Structures are given as C-alpha cells and as structure tokens.
Amino acid sequence: MPKPVDLDHTADIARITINRPDSLNALTKETIEALSDALDRTQDARAVTITGAGDEAFIAGADIGYMQDLSTTEAYEFAKIGHDKVMRKIAGHPAPVIAAINGYAFGGGCEVALACDLRVASENATIGQPELDVGIIPSWGGIQRLARLVGDERARRMVFFSQRLSAKEALEVGLVGEVVAQEELDERVRTLAEDLADRPKIALQAAKEAFTRVHEAPLSAGLAYEQRLWSGLFGTHDQREGMAAFVEKRDPIFE
C-alpha cells in the first residue's frame, strides 16, 4: 500500500505530498494522521510546501464516503481532528507553509490552502468550498479564514452558491498569491521555499507568529462555533442525501 502522505525533507525545505491520487487526494482520517505526523517531523524546516499527487487535484476535500453516515458526535470529532492535527499545525508551524495548488482544492482542500501562509496555483486549479452541495457547511476554517482573506461578500457567495473559482478568478479575489503554468508550479514553489529558507530564520518565524495574531482572538471563537454548527448538520436529511447522492453518483434531492 502506498503511503497516504509523502515527506521529502532535505536540508532546510520540507515537501509534503498528499498521495491518494485515485481519490483526488481526499482526506481520510488516516491521511489526516499521516499529514499531522509529517507536519510534526518538519518542525526544524525553514520552509514547508504542501501539494497533491498527480496532475488533477491538490485535495478534493474531506472524504465524503467516510463522512456519509457520521453521527453528530462523530462529525464533531472529525472536525476536531482536522483542526487539531492539520489546520492548527499548519497555521502554528514555526516555518512558513506554501500551498502548491495543482488542481482541485475543494472543501477541506481549500481549507488546507487557507491555513497555509502563501498559496500558488497552477492554471488548471479550481478552488472552492462547495459543502452545501452535500448538505453541510465548511468546518475546518473555510468560512472564518475565507471571509478574512477574500472579504465577507465574496466568501458568502462562494459558500452559499458553492462557487468553484478558476485559478485566474482566485487570483483576482486574492485567494491565491500567484498563478503559474502547471508545468512550472513545482519549480516556482521550490524557488519561493528556497528564498524563504534564505531569510533570517528567527525573524521570519516571529513575522509569521505576528501575522497569526492579527485574527487570533475572534478567529478561535468563530472556528469553535463553525465546528459545532457543522457537526450539528450530521443526521439531517440533506447531509445524508447529499453524501449518498455523491457516493451513488446521482443528483441529490434536498428537502
């Protein structure tokens, strides 16, 4: 069995790759644990990059097949491990973390990118928080961080209508910092990581920590609230129907 997450940690730069290309790198519990472990093992890096294996997806979201039948309590726990083991570890990582968005970044994938310090997208990337299509809402910061990054109105439109932005649109609204040709993404992200690794380490870490504080107090309250709201949706007709429809490859019939 291939590992769900690959870690290439040489010298000062750590490259993390979510490695489930057959499932478009969707995040299972096992993948979350492996990503968490990779983040733990990169604490001494001066720059970290995260990407998805294959040329189709960064991360196409949390695993819908797994979430389909979760109870409210189980959903709350799943939201919690995502926050504790991935999102907080990225945001709180001492080094800057760059998302190399090489294709679909939906739901939890968009949230991983949002938790990163910088986002570079390839021209074929598509980014969004389409959770309403399966009867739930974002839970790993996809409302709190998205609204802070792109503005409240734009974020509401993205979430309410499950808008999926092209890389160009994502650049226009500030959701990503730059867009490059697909074949140039690795090289561009490597160069950014090398440039960061050349910066004064302690000062760069302090700068990251200071940026984290910009939103910290209200953000944590919003995240906790979002997590409770999200798990409360499990067991509703629209959540069960939306996820069943996805798994069965048919259109959902919502209440």
Ligand code: COA
């Ligand atoms: N969870 C679980 N499996 C997923 C997944 C997810 N979030 N996203 C994709 N997959 C799986 C599919 O089930 C499929 O598996 P299969 O080959 O065993 O049937 C495989 O990845 C390829 O996906 P598929 O839908 O066939 O590819 P596509 O090119 O037609 O569509 C997407 C790609 C990304 C548009 C589509 O997969 C999609 O909409 N995924 C869900 C995105 C989403 O809503 N994320 C938020 C979840 S809360």
